[in-house]
Amino acid sequence: MKVEEIMNRNVVTLGPTATIAEALHLLQExxxxxxxxxxxxxSVIGIVSDRDVRDASPSVLVKDSDQAILQSEIQTIMSHPVITVHPLDFVEEIARIFYDEEFASLPVVSDNKLIGIVTEKDMLYTLIQLTGTHVQSSHIEVKVPHKPGILPxxxxxxxxxxxxxxxxxxYPYHQDPNYKVLVFRIQTMNPLPVINDLREAGYELMWPNNIPGPKR
Structure with missing residues (x-):
């Protein structure tokens, strides 16, 4: 799955000379x-988060706090340079950027122009889709030898x-390189027949592992 398939194309942006007050309004609205x-x-020259704006804003708990700070230009608090991704990047690859850099969003850039944005919420929903948990299904985990042809x-x-x-x-099987775990989601609410088939074929089930096999 590519970034262009999950990114939000309707991006709220500001120019560098916009005020902190404008940013605060857009974030809330x-x-x-x-x-x-x-x-x-x-071209993306910076990015501001709600935390950046909160930290720069006068405290509502302090009487007579300086409200003039809200008229400062947003470029005074923006983060730069900005790590960006391309629309044809694979989602699995940019997930590593989210994890390593602890980002909550990444601008999407093509030909040096902003065309979208991907957030950690977009990534989480994509994970739900990739794992099949958004449809009614049954979950089965099978421990298998790590060898060619085992999946088919x-x-x-x-x-x-x-x-x-x-x-x-x-998935890897703990720290043992000789085995792996295949995790299937299948569209049935009665997985017992195929569970019994897997056991009869000699496969070890990691989940469900509490359903007894067929009586002999």
């Missing part, structure tokens, strides 16, 4: 947490039952 700062060519081999068990697989994930 649009219920957003970040505003990219762009120049006349729509296990998937064939579901195929024989004509079950629709909505997502497949592959």
């Amino acid at each position: 649009n219920r957003i947490r970040h505003i990219p700062i762009i120049d006349e060519n729509r 081999e296990v998937a064939a068990v579901f195929g024989r039952r004509k079950m629709n697989i909505t997502s497949v994930l592959i």
